Amino acid sequence: MKFPFQLVELTHTLDANSPAWEKNCGFTSSIVLDYADCTSETPFRVQHFTMPAGMGTHMDAPSHCCPNGLSIDQIPLDQLVAPCVVIDVSQKAHELYSLTPQDIADFEKTHDLIPPDSFVIIKTGWSRFWDNPTQYRNNHKFPSISAETATLLVSRDIMGLGIDTLSPDRPDDGYPVHRILLGSGRYIVENIAISEQLPSIGSFVMAFPLKVRQATEAPMRLIGLLP
Known part of the structure; x- marks a missing residue:
């Protein structure tokens, strides 16, 4: 069954340059485990985000x-x-x-x-x-x-x-x-x-x-x- 609505994006994409209430952005994204470092058969990338609760949309x-x-x-x-x-x-x-x-x-x-x-x-x-x-x-x-x-x-x-x-x-x-x-x-x-x-x-x-x-x-x- 086809979804009966057209979807419209109303959300800003977050990155380290996104505007915030304070002068500094406050959003960081770091990799704590990367594909090449995985010892499992299936590689993963694991990230950690730090941000204010009132960030972005x-x-x-x-x-x-x-x-x-x-x-x-x-x-x-x-x-x-x-x-x-x-x-x-x-x-x-x-x-x-x-x-x-x-x-x-x-x-x-x-x-x-x-x-x-x-x-x-x-x-x-x-x-x-x-x-x-x-x-x-x-x-x-x-x-x-x-x-x-x-x-x-x-x-x-x-x-x-x-x-x-x-x-x-x-x-x-x-x-x-x-x-x-x-x-x-x-x-x-x-x-x-x-x-x-x-x-x-x-x-x-x-x-x-x-x-x-x-x-x-x-x-x-x-x-x-x-x-």
């Missing part, structure tokens, strides 16, 4: 900023597959841009109200800088989301929120989007590898983080599904 669980919130391993599986809504502000977003309630109103004027239980992706266009870590990090100046907009999205009863930057919050703003979204039991996905194939409405996403007990963040594979 990753998920923030409610417990990331809420002590009593769900951790990554506690998020129900049925919340990790959802209809996808893409709000595209890439034509006007800049390093100090914050998504506004008017942006949501403009989207809903064309596409109707954001449906409940949707995974909402904010497309700022910033992912084009992923291969230039200095520009992508940009001293923590990148497109973000206003607190008022986060509150509006919660009122739409969304499942989760994603963005193609390091965070929906700039540090200077005090992380209100994290407090509002995670505090209401939703999750956040950061560093999305935006695809032009993903439409504004009509697709789905599968958001599968590494299932680590009591993790507040985890790297993940984010995949879009087109009917």
Whole structure:
């Protein structure tokens, strides 16, 4: 039986040059056993990875900023597959841009109200800088989301929120989007590898983080599904 969806990659590939919250990448990959060193009949390569939990395309669980919130391993599986809504502000977003309630109103004027239980992706266009870590990090100046907009999205009863930057919050703003979204039991996905194939409405996403007990963040594979 043929799979009824076209799959769209929304995950950045990790390597030693990948942008991170801090100036240094923090991701290393080392070989602890190589093919030529194997004494078994079948050769193996064994690797060891070291990285922050919030590296690359990753998920923030409610417990990331809420002590009593769900951790990554506690998020129900049925919340990790959802209809996808893409709000595209890439034509006007800049390093100090914050998504506004008017942006949501403009989207809903064309596409109707954001449906409940949707995974909402904010497309700022910033992912084009992923291969230039200095520009992508940009001293923590990148497109973000206003607190008022986060509150509006919660009122739409969304499942989760994603963005193609390091965070929906700039540090200077005090992380209100994290407090509002995670505090209401939703999750956040950061560093999305935006695809032009993903439409504004009509697709789905599968958001599968590494299932680590009591993790507040985890790297993940984010995949879009087109009917």
